[in-house]
Amino acid sequence: MTDRQQLLQDIKPLSFDGVNPDKPLVIAGPCSAESESQVLDTAKSLAKNGIKIFRAGIWKPRTKPGGFEGVGIKGLLWLQEVKKETGMLTATEVANHEHVIAALDSGVDILWIGARTSANPFAMQEIADALKGHNDVTVLVKNPVNPDIELWIGAMLRIYNAGVRRIGAIHRGFSTYGKHLFRNEPQWHIPIELHRRIPNLPILCDPSHMGGKRELIGPISQQALDMGFNGLIIESHCNPDCALSDAKQQVTPDSLNLIINTLVLRQTKQSTENLALLRQHIDECDNELLEVLSRRMAIAREIGQYKKEHNMQVVQAQRYSTMMSQRHNQAEELGMSGDFIETVMQAVHEESVRQQIRVINSNAL
Ligand SMILES: O=C(O)C(=O)C[C@]1(C(=O)O)C=C[C@@H](O)C=C1
Numbered sequence: 001m002t003d004r005q006q007l008l009q010d011i012k013p014l015s016f017d018g019v020n021p022d023k024p025l026v027i028a029g030p031c032s033a034e035s036e037s038q039v040l041d042t043a044k045s046l047a048k049n050g051i052k053i054f055r056a057g058i059w060k061p062r063t064k065p066g067g068f069e070g071v072g073i074k075g076l077l078w079l080q081e082v083k084k085e086t087g088m089l090t091a092t093e094v095a096n097h098e099h100v101i102a103a104l105d106s107g108v109d110i111l112w113i114g115a116r117t118s119a120n121p122f123a124m125q126e127i128a129d130a131l132k133g134h135n136d137v138t139v140l141v142k143n144p145v146n147p148d149i150e151l152w153i154g155a156m157l158r159i160y161n162a163g164v165r166r167i168g169a170i171h172r173g174f175s176t177y178g179k180h181l182f183r184n185e186p187q188w189h190i191p192i193e194l195h196r197r198i199p200n201l202p203i204l205c206d207p208s209h210m211g212g213k214r215e216l217i218g219p220i221s222q223q224a225l226d227m228g229f230n231g232l233i234i235e236s237h238c239n240p241d242c243a244l245s246d247a248k249q250q251v252t253p254d255s256l257n258l259i260i261n262t263l264v265l266r267q268t269k270q271s272t273e274n275l276a277l278l279r280q281h282i283d284e285c286d287n288e289l290l291e292v293l294s295r296r297m298a299i300a301r302e303i304g305q306y307k308k309e310h311n312m313q314v315v316q317a318q319r320y321s322t323m324m325s326q327r328h329n330q331a332e333e334l335g336m337s338g339d340f341i342e343t344v345m346q347a348v349h350e351e352s353v354r355q356q357i358r359v360i361n362s363n364a365l
Pocket residue numbers: 300303304314315316317319320323348349352353356
């Protein structure tokens with residue numbers, strides 16, 4: 001039997017007592033548990049707005065040392081308090097054997113595994129071994145930082161092989177080098193492929209980490225729902241601007257409520273859904289276009305610097321004219337109008353010249 005078939009067989013849906021199975025699952029709470037009052041204030045406001053599952057990071061894997069690395073084990077007592085006072089289910093991130101045991105011992109309902117951990121088969125196996133005999137726990141596995149679907153499936157398979165059947169995937173996007181619109185590139189084709197291979201695997205989207213900024217939470221969540229994701233895990237903090245981690249991507253419980261209430265839930269899986277998928281592909285193409293353009297402008301600025309140092313003119317008529325006729329012909333070969341591409345390239349050239357002039361007029365060497 002292949003790995004895929006095994007995973008296909010008997011993964012259970014993410015159903016929880018008191019949580020409406022007909023609506024997308026929403027898990028919300030702060031990036032990090034910071035203090036008992038921050039945890040409880042946030043949880044109570046979320047519960048008041050109808051959120052049933054509370055998340056909070058206790059152990060925080062940070063990119064560099066020196067950042068806030070979580071409150072550790074004492075945060076688990078605060079999660080117990082959340083359960084007692086609000087009746088919410090609780091979820092936290094685990095990254096090793098010790099975390100799993102401590103979280104399970106203190107009654108955490110859902111464990112999630114972060115992107116850096118799911119990229120590491122040794123860590124995944126350690127977690128899977130710690131989960132043996134705890135078949136009723138729910139485990140959500142974020143995609144690995146790198147866009148490798150086999151690694152993602154492999155991580156879930158280790159959990160499955162430990163006997164856990166309540167497994168879900170979380171799509172949080174993929175790390176990239178440089179500055180981009182998204183903190184983590186969505187690369188939606190990867191969760192789409194995951195769904196194609198394992199149709200009964202619940203997949204949630206994490207718009208907070210994908211977007212990296214509050215404004216993107218709503219649009220990304222809507223896209224995810226339009227694409228048939230089963231739920232969302234969203235960071236919410238009672239005082240986001242003062243958050244000790246990921247402040248820019250957290251929203252207050254009331255803002256979250258507003259976002260959730262404006263999300264449109266699709267009723268049918270018919271032709272409009274197909275359109276949503278195609279629009280998604282258009283969005284992906286546009287994102288790529290923007291990134292390519294931004295790279296082109298960075299090269300133009302380097303040329304600008306060279307021209308400054310060698311006292312050259314910015315506009316090079318000969319090069320411009322050759323480039324335009326080349327692009328015209330290339331466009332025709334690719335089935336587009338040459339005139340259309342000339343219009344586009346005129347605008348691109350204009351911006352390139354503008355950026356070079358800015359470099360030339362700047363005081364930096
Ligand atoms: O090739 C150069 O010299 C550039 O500065 C690049 C570039 C371009 O954007 O393509 C910009 C200005 C010139 O008029 C010609 C071309």
